[in-house]
Amino acid sequence: MSINQELIDRINKDGLDMTEALLYCFAIEYKLDVARVTDTFVNIDNEMFYRINLTDRDIVSNTLKLKIPLFSNTFNDKFSELIKELKSRGFTSNGHPNNQVKYSVINTSNEAKTAFLSFYNEDTDFNRLVNCVVSYYERTEMPVKLDKFFNQLVGIEYDSYVNNDKFL
Numbered sequence: 001m002s003i004n005q006e007l008i009d010r011i012n013k014d015g016l017d018m019t020e021a022l023l024y025c026f027a028i029e030y031k032l033d034v035a036r037v038t039d040t041f042v043n044i045d046n047e048m049f050y051r052i053n054l055t056d057r058d059i060v061s062n063t064l065k066l067k068i069p070l071f072s073n074t075f076n077d078k079f080s081e082l083i084k085e086l087k088s089r090g091f092t093s094n095g096h097p098n099n100q101v102k103y104s105v106i107n108t109s110n111e112a113k114t115a116f117l118s119f120y121n122e123d124t125d126f127n128r129l130v131n132c133v134v135s136y137y138e139r140t141e142m143p144v145k146l147d148k149f150f151n152q153l154v155g156i157e158y159d160s161y162v163n164n165d166k167f168l
Contacts, residue, residue, distance in 0.1 A: 004068055007068040024037075038050075115146075128158065
């Protein structure tokens, strides 16, 4: 795991001190007492630069979260690939194009990414996983949200997935 290069580029572009900005990001990422961790360099005059350039407010929990993840993870790219692949197959936030539901099931939340990362590893066949997700959302009448799918159902669905497109 390494520091996200996109975050480093953003810090440089915004003209922030690298060490201070990364300490600030670390405190936000691990939900530490930001004032205590950053009391030597964050003050009333410059706090807004760190907050505006590096964080967003999470409306649900009413806390600050990083705009760009602190760490880069090669599997995060796979999650992005999964979402791109689903979009290319016509998926919307309401699911499969032939099985749209009245609530949102597909999202790119941190919970969905974390759930994906808890299942996905180097032994996982990415194409089979995509087909498994497509199959589930195509045939299920009331599908669960993507994060719940990866937390609870993906193991069963992935192991039992059979490609029905093969002709004998």
